[in-house]
Amino acid sequence: MGKMKITEGKNGKRIVEEPCEGPCPIERGMRIVGGKWTGSILWHLKDKPVRFNDLSRQLSGASKKMISQRLKEMEENKLVIRKVVSDQPVAITYEASEFGKTALKFLDELQLWVNENGL
Amino acid sequence: MGKMKITEGKNGKRIVEEPCEGPCPIERGMRIVGGKWTGSILWHLKDKPVRFNDLSRQLSGASKKMISQRLKEMEENKLVIRKVVSDQPVAITYEASEFGKTALKFLDELQLWVNENGL
């Protein structure tokens, strides 16, 4: 993703070499970790497994549907691990995977940035 | 954003102390920098001012409408600076503000994360 060269031909036409056809890495990253609530969910799982309804209470701004949807995505993306802790009564926990924890590193940075700048 | 305490009352009711009412810092950050194309746009402005149509050519996946919309948001959020370089003929450049550049610091991290993990 080096420099993008813009040359101006004699005819005055401007030509861009190597335009970003598809999404750039940043774009792709955002699509994994930038979904609404995704970061927050991961954040809440940072140091211990959490059960669905507890998570739902913690993120009181998000609906159960949203949370369930996001958790599924995140499971597919290997960010979180879903564990059936017991049936009868059913108990399920979600925890950040090792990979999920690598993402937390940069979420930390984001949080820092937000706090430093009073956003 | 310390630990979230979950206590189980004698009645079996689970109570969460200090739930995230509104969006957490991470969420707020994402809403500033996580919009579709926002990161990519900022990235393209990282070391030099760029003109609207050049940007549009560089991000060939995004429509002019999208870019214009995002640039406006980003200007409001003080991430970029719009400059009228000349009228007759009109020429306008967009560049990353100092604040915008602080965001680039952690977008670098995101990019690194994406590349390291082959996403």
Add this chain to the structure above:
DNA sequence: TCAATTAGTATACTTTTAGTAACCTAGGAG
């Protein structure tokens, strides 16, 4: 027995976003 908990799913609906394509005002080249 009534009520509440667990982890979700189903349905219906509204709102927001994204994307397409055409259009605009201006200047400049041929």
Add this chain to the structure above:
DNA sequence: CTCCTAGGTTACTAAAAGTATACTAATTGA
């Protein structure tokens, strides 16, 4: 005059995101 460029705007459509409510089935507590 005609076509190209610049820097967008407008109108419309399609898809995604989000909300709200109800529902499941098994268990526990009063």
